[in-house]
Amino acid sequence: MNVLVVNCGSSSLKYQLINMENESVIAKGLVERIGIDGSNIVQKVPGKDDYKIEKPLKDHVEAATLMFSTLTDSTHGAVKSLDEISAIGHRVLHGGMKFTESVLVDDKVKDVIKECFDLGPLHNPANLMGIEACEKNAPGKKNVAVFDTTFGMSMEEKAYLYAIPYEYFEKYSIRRYGFHGTSHMFVSRETIKFGNLKPDAKVIVCHLGNGASISASIGGKCVDTSMGLTPLEGLVMGTRSGDLDPAIVQYISHKENKNVDEVLNILNKKSGLLGLSGISSDCRDISKKLAEKDPGAVRTYNVMLYRIAKYIGAYMVALAGCDAISFTAGIGENDIAIRKAVCDYLSFLGVKIDDERNNIRGEARLISTDDSKIKVFLMPTNEELMIARETLRLAK
Numbered sequence: 001m002n003v004l005v006v007n008c009g010s011s012s013l014k015y016q017l018i019n020m021e022n023e024s025v026i027a028k029g030l031v032e033r034i035g036i037d038g039s040n041i042v043q044k045v046p047g048k049d050d051y052k053i054e055k056p057l058k059d060h061v062e063a064a065t066l067m068f069s070t071l072t073d074s075t076h077g078a079v080k081s082l083d084e085i086s087a088i089g090h091r092v093l094h095g096g097m098k099f100t101e102s103v104l105v106d107d108k109v110k111d112v113i114k115e116c117f118d119l120g121p122l123h124n125p126a127n128l129m130g131i132e133a134c135e136k137n138a139p140g141k142k143n144v145a146v147f148d149t150t151f152g153m154s155m156e157e158k159a160y161l162y163a164i165p166y167e168y169f170e171k172y173s174i175r176r177y178g179f180h181g182t183s184h185m186f187v188s189r190e191t192i193k194f195g196n197l198k199p200d201a202k203v204i205v206c207h208l209g210n211g212a213s214i215s216a217s218i219g220g221k222c223v224d225t226s227m228g229l230t231p232l233e234g235l236v237m238g239t240r241s242g243d244l245d246p247a248i249v250q251y252i253s254h255k256e257n258k259n260v261d262e263v264l265n266i267l268n269k270k271s272g273l274l275g276l277s278g279i280s281s282d283c284r285d286i287s288k289k290l291a292e293k294d295p296g297a298v299r300t301y302n303v304m305l306y307r308i309a310k311y312i313g314a315y316m317v318a319l320a321g322c323d324a325i326s327f328t329a330g331i332g333e334n335d336i337a338i339r340k341a342v343c344d345y346l347s348f349l350g351v352k353i354d355d356e357r358n359n360i361r362g363e364a365r366l367i368s369t370d371d372s373k374i375k376v377f378l379m380p381t382n383e384e385l386m387i388a389r390e391t392l393r394l395a396k
């Protein structure tokens with residue numbers, strides 16, 4: 001059984017075709033510049049040369065048509081016909097409070113995705129376009145929506161409520177949702193499997209990429225997670241500030257003569273590693289400058305690490321213990337020094353990193369010493385595979 005995983009952005013469509021018998025990727029591709037000049041698709045099929053076509057694509061329906069014809073291309077494709085694709089899984093950012101699980105798409109589900117446009121204005125419209133484009137191009141196939149927010153739906157009220165007038169929760173569903181949910185779900189479950197931990201193990205996952213978030217879970221069920229109503233809350237990210245005093249918005253607005261939207265744009269796009277360092281939003285650039293003791297790099301590194309460690313500490317309390325900590329995403333999977341530096345904060349708890357084991361990138365591995373009080377893992381994330389597993393489960 002092959003499952004197609006689709007992840008649509010406003011002008012892009014990313015896809016993977018996964019053989020669920022052995023969970024191997026049999027094709028993956030990216031359609032870019034949908035609706036703008038220079039639309040193109042690049043597809044990679046193991047054992048074949050990369051295949052690129054440039055062709056005007058006015059919308060996501062045309063992009064999906066091109067995806068399906070490229071997947072079934074007799075020379076460059078991966079399958080002979082659409083019959084070899086059993087179901088389609090879609091990444092959808094926001095499911096609001098309606099969905100506590102992934103779901104088979106029907107008209108009601110599409111209405112809820114629409115109702116959540118306000119909560120995910122950049123992603124939900126594109127995600128819905130992707131679903132409708134697949135429905136048009138491959139009629140009769142089961143489509144499954146896998147929401148980034150469902151992982152956070154198991155949080156208790158005490159973790160998801162903000163201490164603002166309760167009517168705003170009642171009227172507008174203002175609460176903490178959490179994002180990167182598919183990644184946290186995958187990594188927390190894989191950590192338990194890979195580490196041979198008890199089924200109800202308490203796991204803290206540090207998803208450290210350009211966007212960054214952290215979660216606390218028991219047996220793969222979320223207890224708390226750092227992103228909030230939007231992905232702005234929590235850790236220091238590439239360009240997002242993470243946690244701050246909300247009064248700062250008003251203060252900057254007055255001092256710089258900007259409106260709320262403009263200040264929010266600064267907090268989302270010009271803050272974090274980029275804003276604090278004045279160097280770059282890319283952690284590798286900060287690390288390079290750190291070696292030269294650049295003051296911008298030093299302060300950024302310190303604030304970022306301290307915030308991660310502080311959250312881990314808080315989440316140990318939320319979980320009343322911790323069996324394992326896993327690092328994932330671009331920084332978590334690749335930055336040996338950052339994994340070590342975060343864990344150094346935890347040494348008073350008996351967390352010990354084994355430098356030899358930690359000298360690795362992008363591969364699942366135990367990186368703590370045998371006598372470490374808490375196990376620490378490098379655990380690569382795989383959101384596409386998680387979506388494919390959910391799709392298979394629901395489409396069967």
Ligand code: AMP
Pocket residue numbers: 208209210211238281282283284285329330331334335
């Ligand atoms: P992601 O959003 O998961 O793709 O992660 C992007 C972040 O990962 C950027 O800040 C990159 O600097 C960082 N990153 C990617 N590769 C490496 C690497 N080899 N070493 C250190 N950081 C990396």
